[in-house]
Amino acid sequence: MNSGSKDYYMRPWFLLTACLLVSGCSLGRDEPTVIDGTSAEAFDRTLSAAKADLGPRDRLKFEAALSEFKARTFAKADSRQEYNGLLRKGLDGLTAPRVVAQFNKDVDRVGGKAADAVFEAKRVLNGK
Incomplete structure (x- = not known):
């Protein structure tokens, strides 16, 4: 050999x-990754790691929740620096599963309110 x-x-x-x-x-x-908002570098690193903790379905929910949070944060900020700081502060200490759980709760709450509004509109239209 x-x-x-x-x-x-x-x-x-x-x-x-x-x-x-x-x-x-x-x-x-x-344990799931905790998002660290203390610096831009730590935030980017832990946000990526937190996303990796999720399966495909929950990752989509996480991305949807993150997009909605980014939009609300953008509306509050007066500069890019303030926006980035508010974004890091708002997610600091959270885990991706926690964000997804809140997303599910919000969807259920809003979905229920939307259904109630439709039923109320039907009652008004039917004169009841």
Whole structure:
């Protein structure tokens, strides 16, 4: 057996070991990432990590909630610096699952109010 064939057989073992080590590191992390708004760098890093904590469906909800929050924050701010600061402050300390849970609650609340408004309009139109 020459040294080239030895390398050929060792490479899969090395790759398998590396994969197991990497996957083992992620298994120990049970807690979702907390968004850190103390600096722009920390915010960007933890926001990306928080999104990665979510599955595809919840990631869409998170993006929708984030877009709505960004729009409300933009309306309050007078400068880009103020906007970025308010955005970081508003999300600081939250996790992506917490943002999604609030999004679900808001959708349920608004959906119920919208349905009540439709029923009220029907009563008015029917003269009741």
